[in-house]
Amino acid sequence: MLDCTPQEIKERSGGKINPAKTCQPVGAMYAALGIHNCLPHSHGSQGCCSYHRMHLTRHFRDPIMASTSSFTEGACVFGGGANLKTAIKNVFAIYNPDIMAVHTTCLTETIGDDIPSILSSAEIPPGKLVIHANTPSYVGSHITGFANMTKGMVNYLAESSGEPKREQVNIIPGFLNPGDMREIKRLVRKMGIKLIMFPDTSGVVDSPMTGEYKMYPNGGATVEDIRDSGNSRLTLALGTFASADPANQLERKCKVPALTLKTPIGVKATDELLLALRNKFAREIPAELEEERGQLVDIMTDTHFHFHGKKVGIFGDPDVVIGLTEFVLSLGMQPVHVLTGTPGGAFEREVSAMLQEAGVKGRVKAEGDLFELHQYLKNEPVDLLLGTTYGKYIAKAEDIPLVRIGFPVLDRSVHSYLPVVGYKGAMRIIEMISNALLDRADRDASDEDFELVM
Numbered sequence: 001m002l003d004c005t006p007q008e009i010k011e012r013s014g015g016k017i018n019p020a021k022t023c024q025p026v027g028a029m030y031a032a033l034g035i036h037n038c039l040p041h042s043h044g045s046q047g048c049c050s051y052h053r054m055h056l057t058r059h060f061r062d063p064i065m066a067s068t069s070s071f072t073e074g075a076c077v078f079g080g081g082a083n084l085k086t087a088i089k090n091v092f093a094i095y096n097p098d099i100m101a102v103h104t105t106c107l108t109e110t111i112g113d114d115i116p117s118i119l120s121s122a123e124i125p126p127g128k129l130v131i132h133a134n135t136p137s138y139v140g141s142h143i144t145g146f147a148n149m150t151k152g153m154v155n156y157l158a159e160s161s162g163e164p165k166r167e168q169v170n171i172i173p174g175f176l177n178p179g180d181m182r183e184i185k186r187l188v189r190k191m192g193i194k195l196i197m198f199p200d201t202s203g204v205v206d207s208p209m210t211g212e213y214k215m216y217p218n219g220g221a222t223v224e225d226i227r228d229s230g231n232s233r234l235t236l237a238l239g240t241f242a243s244a245d246p247a248n249q250l251e252r253k254c255k256v257p258a259l260t261l262k263t264p265i266g267v268k269a270t271d272e273l274l275l276a277l278r279n280k281f282a283r284e285i286p287a288e289l290e291e292e293r294g295q296l297v298d299i300m301t302d303t304h305f306h307f308h309g310k311k312v313g314i315f316g317d318p319d320v321v322i323g324l325t326e327f328v329l330s331l332g333m334q335p336v337h338v339l340t341g342t343p344g345g346a347f348e349r350e351v352s353a354m355l356q357e358a359g360v361k362g363r364v365k366a367e368g369d370l371f372e373l374h375q376y377l378k379n380e381p382v383d384l385l386l387g388t389t390y391g392k393y394i395a396k397a398e399d400i401p402l403v404r405i406g407f408p409v410l411d412r413s414v415h416s417y418l419p420v421v422g423y424k425g426a427m428r429i430i431e432m433i434s435n436a437l438l439d440r441a442d443r444d445a446s447d448e449d450f451e452l453v454m
Contacts, residue, residue, distance in 0.1 A: 017371035018390065020315050021341030022408075024135035024145030025103050026052045027175060027242075029066055031149035032101035034199020036220035039097040040066040043084055043113065044105030048137075059408040060178075060205040060416050065215055067091050067100075071107060080108050081118045088122045088130060097216065099129040099223060103149060106137035129223065131156040141342040142407070143242050143317050146175045150199060150246040153226055160230035160254035167281065168194040168228075170235040170256065174242035174263055174319050175407060176421065178202040178219075183419035184238070184264065187274065191283045196225045196232060206417055230254030234280050236273070239263045239319030240350075241342060263319045264421045265429070266327030267296060292423040299430055300331060306434055308332035311380075315339040315373055315387040316406035318347045318366070320420075324386055324405070325351055327426060329358045331433075333384075336362040337376045343367040370394065384436060401436035405429070 025042060029052050032040035042049035049068035056064040069075070069083040084102070091100055102115060115132045124130055133152035135145040150172060171188065173181050181202045188195045203219015229235070235250050237243035237260040247258035259276060262269040271293075274285050310333045314324050318340040325335050338351050347366040355362045363376055374394050377385075385395050385402045389410045395402035409415050419425040 016369045019341045019369045020339060020373070020387075020390070021141035021143070021317075022055060023052075023106075023137035024140055024142060024148065025105055025137060026055055027142035027145030027147070028101075028103035028133055028135045028149035029053070029064070029145075030056060030142075030175065030201065031146045031153075031199045032066075032103070033064070033204050034201045034220055035099060035101065035153070035226070036218075036222045037098035037216045038101055038220065039091060039095055039099075039216075041087065041091065041100050041102045042066055042068045042105060043080060043087075043102050043115070043132075044069060044107045045071045048105045048107070055408060056205070058410045061413055062205045062207065064205070067095070069108075076107065076111060079111060080113050084113075084115075084118050085122045088119075088124060092125050092128055095215065097128075099131065101149060101152070102130060102132040103135045103145065104133075105135070109134065109136035109138075129156070141317075143175055143319070143342045146199075146242050147245045150243070151249050153198060154229075154246050154249045154253060157223060157226040158230040158250055158254055159227050160256075163231065165233040165256070166194075166228075166231050168196060168232045169277065169281070170229045170232045170247075170250065171195050171197040172235065172237045172243040172247050173197060173200070174237075174239035175317055176238075176263070176320075177407075177416040177419070178204070178206040179415075179417045179419045180421045180425065183422045183425060184273075187264075187270075187289065187422055188277065190286050190289055191274065191277050191281070192286075193277055193281050193283060196229050197221060198226050198229065230256060232256050234259060236261060236276065238273070240322075240346060241318045241344060243319075262326065263323040265320065265323030266330055266426050267293065267300075267423070268326055268330060269323055270422050270426070289423070296423045296426050296430075299427055303430060303434055304332055306437055309334065310384060310437065311336050311382040313337040313339075313373065313377055313382045313385045313387075313400075315341075315368075315370070315385075315391065318342045318344065320406050322347070322350055322354075323421075324429075325354055327429065328386070328433075329354060329360070331430070334360045334362070336360070336380055336382060337373060338362060339365045339368040339373050339376075341368060374398075384433065386433075401440045403429075403432045403436050405432070 029040045053064045069087045133149040178201045198221035200221045207217035235247045235258045237247035244260045251258040264270040264273045312335045348364045351364045385400045388406045
């Protein structure tokens with residue numbers, strides 16, 4: 001059934017089978033967790049909120065808190081305004097966050113709730129804040145939802161004092177693990193530059209065990225910092241799909257120049273991040289970071305024979321997949337199948353340009369699904385698969401090593417604490433790829449030895 005020609009694959013257009021993405025509210029909820037003392041709020045049914053919390057909890061292995069408007073049949077008919085107003089009153093009275101971040105679901109988007117109008121007449125206690133983002137589940141993906149909620153932070157919170165811009169940089173990291181956000185902050189601070197990162201989930205979904213439960217952990221970008229982002233000299237959007245829109249909105253609103261870079265995965269993308277900071281802030285790149293880069297290049301040289309000419313399939317979130325594609329090309333590998341579930345022609349154009357420059361013939365697909373990816377792999381097998389937990393069924397069926405990377409990774413732990421960005425993160429990716437390929441080689445060799453003995 002799955003054996004088909006490339007032409008047959010190209011012609012299949014109706015519906016999706018096992019999409020390589022999830023819905024907008026998951027990304028919006030995750031972005032909201034990146035604000036200090038914030039409670040995300042799902043304006044829709046209890047089932048939606050429960051699924052989104054569960055999905056994030058399974059990936060991060062940390063309890064994800066969020067509230068819901070708890071739609072019933074009445075709200076579906078008459079609108080959810082009364083539910084949201086009651087929810088706002090109860091949340092501040094019972095859970096006492098500093099800020100609520102409301103995101104919509106497909107149900108409330110379909111019935112047409114006007115969230116700004118509802119919020120304008122809601123009872124919000126003095127000193128408390130409510131922001132919102134429209135995140136219909138049937139459009140885009142969780143990456144779109146992350147971008148929309150981050151844009152909502154800019155719309156509601158960012159301000160410009162009108163004074164000369166300060167010597168600080170805004171970093172919009174995109175949908176990354178907290179370990180990645182910590183590593184990006186470390187790189188910027190090593191450059192001696194003050195930064196404001198938002199959203200920032202480090203210290204929130206990777207909070208330590210202290211023996212005392214805290215509903216609002218110590219991490220996250222403060223409201224004051226997000227407000228002050230309008231006074232920065234520069235905004236770096238790390239990833240076109242998750243970060244560019246909020247960065248551009250901040251430029252329009254507060255006249256902070258925006259520069260969009262790739263997610264800093266691998267040598268080239270990390271170099272671009274550090275060089276952008278050096279050029280904009282007249283800072284020297286410290287010897288410590290130069291040493292890390294040299295170590296990475298040394299590792300790439302020492303292990304090049306493991307990777308050269310190996311065919312790879314890559315799938316997942318677009319910004320991460322773009323960074324991974326560029327990195328594996330620098331390792332001498334051939335990414336012959338590159339797929340994301342998030343829609344956007346820019347993904348296909350950017351990845352196709354990379355492959356063309358490297359002289360690699362590959363298939364690139366945006367808004368794809370894992371059924372399509374399985375078809376591609378049957379028609380042209382690969383030596384390695386890079387992607388999320390959902391690729392394990394394909395990997396098992398086709399006997400391909402799988403390196404789990406991206407969101408979600410549900411059947412492994414610790415990954416969210418360890419970065420894949422920066423020079424250190426690139427070393428980790430090389431280790432994971434090397435181990436996967438060598439484990440496969442060792443297993444094949446053992447099988448051959450066994451057959452010879454028999």
